[in-house]
Amino acid sequence: MKRIIIDREKCDGCLNCNVACISAHQEGSNFYTVNLQGVDSETRNFIKFDSKTGYTPIFCRHCDEPECVLSCMSGALEKDPETGHVQYDETKCAACFMCVMNCPYGVLKPDTRTRTKLIKCDFCEDKKDGPSCVAACPKKAIEVKEVSL
Amino acid sequence: MKIVIIGASAAGITAAKTIKALDQATEVVVISKESIIHSRCMLHKYLDQERDEQSVSFVPQDFFEANAITWLKNTRVLGLNTEMKTLKTDGNQEISYDKLLIATGAAYFIPPVPGLREATNVYGFRDLKDAQLLDAECRTAKNAVVIGAGLVGMDAAVALLKRGLNVTVIEMMDGIMGLQLDEKSAQTYQTLFEGQGASFLLSEKVVSVDLDKAHRGHLIHLASGKTVPADFIVVAAGVRPSYDFLEGTAIQTNRGITVGDDMRTNIQDVYAAGDVTGLSGIWPNAMKQGKIAATNMLGGSALYTDRYALKNTANFYGLTTLSLGNINPEPEENCDVSIRQDHKNYQKIVSKDGVILGVIFQGDIRNTGFWQYLIKNKINVSGIDKSIFDLSYADFYGVDKETGEYHYAV
Ligand SMILES: Cc1cc2nc3c(=O)[nH]c(=O)nc-3n(C[C@H](O)[C@H](O)[C@H](O)COP(=O)(O)OP(=O)(O)OC[C@H]3O[C@@H](n4cnc5c(N)ncnc54)[C@H](O)[C@@H]3O)c2cc1C
Ligand code: SF4
Ligand code: SF4
Numbered sequence: 001m002k003r004i005i006i007d008r009e010k011c012d013g014c015l016n017c018n019v020a021c022i023s024a025h026q027e028g029s030n031f032y033t034v035n036l037q038g039v040d041s042e043t044r045n046f047i048k049f050d051s052k053t054g055y056t057p058i059f060c061r062h063c064d065e066p067e068c069v070l071s072c073m074s075g076a077l078e079k080d081p082e083t084g085h086v087q088y089d090e091t092k093c094a095a096c097f098m099c100v101m102n103c104p105y106g107v108l109k110p111d112t113r114t115r116t117k118l119i120k121c122d123f124c125e126d127k128k129d130g131p132s133c134v135a136a137c138p139k140k141a142i143e144v145k146e147v148s149l
Numbered sequence: 150m151k152i153v154i155i156g157a158s159a160a161g162i163t164a165a166k167t168i169k170a171l172d173q174a175t176e177v178v179v180i181s182k183e184s185i186i187h188s189r190c191m192l193h194k195y196l197d198q199e200r201d202e203q204s205v206s207f208v209p210q211d212f213f214e215a216n217a218i219t220w221l222k223n224t225r226v227l228g229l230n231t232e233m234k235t236l237k238t239d240g241n242q243e244i245s246y247d248k249l250l251i252a253t254g255a256a257y258f259i260p261p262v263p264g265l266r267e268a269t270n271v272y273g274f275r276d277l278k279d280a281q282l283l284d285a286e287c288r289t290a291k292n293a294v295v296i297g298a299g300l301v302g303m304d305a306a307v308a309l310l311k312r313g314l315n316v317t318v319i320e321m322m323d324g325i326m327g328l329q330l331d332e333k334s335a336q337t338y339q340t341l342f343e344g345q346g347a348s349f350l351l352s353e354k355v356v357s358v359d360l361d362k363a364h365r366g367h368l369i370h371l372a373s374g375k376t377v378p379a380d381f382i383v384v385a386a387g388v389r390p391s392y393d394f395l396e397g398t399a400i401q402t403n404r405g406i407t408v409g410d411d412m413r414t415n416i417q418d419v420y421a422a423g424d425v426t427g428l429s430g431i432w433p434n435a436m437k438q439g440k441i442a443a444t445n446m447l448g449g450s451a452l453y454t455d456r457y458a459l460k461n462t463a464n465f466y467g468l469t470t471l472s473l474g475n476i477n478p479e480p481e482e483n484c485d486v487s488i489r490q491d492h493k494n495y496q497k498i499v500s501k502d503g504v505i506l507g508v509i510f511q512g513d514i515r516n517t518g519f520w521q522y523l524i525k526n527k528i529n530v531s532g533i534d535k536s537i538f539d540l541s542y543a544d545f546y547g548v549d550k551e552t553g554e555y556h557y558a559v
Contacts, residue, residue: 063554070433105519106541107518
């Protein structure tokens with residue numbers, strides 16, 4: 001499967017990946033027109049800063065054994081057997097947020113506006129160029145690579 | 150090989166799916182007393198009419214056909230013969246197995262209060278059938294009483310309020326969701342429920358129920374002397390693992406079917422998973438146990454070592470809460486309690502000697518998944534030079550250069 005491989009040392013905290021993620025999930029926007037302030041401007045990836053360790057990119061791993069899928073009581077979260085990616089179906093979700101509790105890396109969150117759906121990385125599966133965050137990273141701190149399952 | 154699974158819920162379905170994903174050739178038979186697959190965690194969405202019989206399912210409608218699994222629905226297992234490796238159903242069928250998974254979960258318990266068990270309008274809130282019976286009551290009733298203000302009771306209350314009923318919740322503890330919340334976070338939810346019309350009778354015990362001529366309970370007497378009128382009553386006072394049909398077998402039980410980390414019982418080729426083991430009472434753990442049992446039934450070696458089950462989330466009226474571990478420590482436990490709050494959030498972290506024992510996050514629960522890891526693995530965080538509220542997975546970041554998977558560098 002394809003996974004976003006992270007090189008923490010290369011990240012310099014520019015947050016282009018955040019912007020790209022928000023834009024990718026904001027209909028009709030691009031890197032320059034994206035609204036970053038709206039309550040719906042949700043990023044699915046996170047850059048944490050610490051004065052000692054610097055910047056740490058935290059991105060959904062689409063885990064081999066995804067704890068989020070093994071929490072889901074509605075069938076909304078599934079690991080696609082073909083792509084290996086963990087996909088979320090908003091129409092099935094019942095907003096219990098057991099998945100938020102169970103992702104060991106704290107990647108998941110409820111949507112800020114309504115708390116009725118989950119905000120989760122979808123690997124930009126609908127975009128032919130792959131994950132928007134990767135395309136936007138000027139440092140190649142995140143790159144898509146093929147990994148064996 | 151033929152694997153028979155009793156139960157078609159979190160543990161049973163996950164096991165069936167896992168077996169078929171690992172080995173198409175294994176014959177899988179799932180037996181369940183219900184004829185509609187449903188997620189209990191969504192029952193309130195059925196009762197409040199947001200979802201129907203199909204949309205309370207947690208598997209696609211063609212799940213059994215698509216996976217070539219035989220499903221014996223509307224079928225109750227009555228007995229088991231572990232020597233002959235057969236089981237008996239209420240349709241008088243005898244079904245043989247090579248390996249058996251018992252995933253029969255739990256059933257609600259009605260306390261032995263005079264009138265309560267006899268009344269014909271007293272319901273649990275566990276199965277779709279219960280929600281359907283309640284739905285019928287909602288069509289004519291005005292006053293609903295919920296006994297028990299745990300998560301299940303509050304799920305029922307939410308739905309009944311949405312149906313426009315007068316809802317009174319009676320609870321023995323002095324706050325709602327007493328196992329998951331502390332005084333402050335419980336009060337916030339209580340106020341939200343009251344805003345929707347609910348009344349609460351806390352620190353109250355039901356002592357008897359008066360029945361009318363039709364044997365319907367219509368007046369509830371409390372230990373304090375108060376009385377509450379009811380058109381029907383929902384009892385959410387706890388559950389008991391369901392394993393009556395083991396009678397006459399040598400399968401060991403102790404408030405649940407006893408299993409090892411591999412989900413095997415003491416009897417060859419018999420496994421158990423989910424609420425029926427008494428190891429946990431939440432959906433994710435039942436799924437995981439089902440998956441582990443399935444792996445081992447096919448000769449694998451998976452272990453249920455992540456037994457942590459003191460965890461829950463709640464989402465009522467758009468207010469989300471995460472609750473983990475020991476959140477109401479006794480004074481003699483000498484814990485450190487850190488609290489941070491603003492008008493929208495209440496956060497509480499209980500720790501001792503640098504090890505986090507429990508947390509409540511009410512309001513914003515985003516990115517809180519890592520707390521469970523810290524608590525269940527007793528990670529000492531005292532060496533990290535920042536506010537405990539600012540911890541994140543980044544403080545324990547570890548990544549496998551080859552696979553890109555994360556782990557905890559601790
Ligand atoms: C209202 C409600 C809300 C909940 N909300 C949440 C939540 O938000 N998050 C969470 O984590 N957990 C929640 N839970 C708990 C969760 O639903 C259970 O932990 C989970 O369903 C356990 O799954 P299980 O597969 O072990 O057993 P169960 O779900 O109890 O299923 C048992 C299965 O066995 C079948 N069965 C039993 N006896 C027989 C027999 N003799 N013959 C044939 N079939 C039989 C039943 O029909 C059923 O298919 C909730 C529970 C309730 C009742
Ligand atoms: S949300 Fe968390 S558990 Fe689920 S696949 Fe992503 S990293 Fe893994
Ligand atoms: S919030 Fe939705 S996706 Fe997450 S576990 Fe609950 S039902 Fe599944």
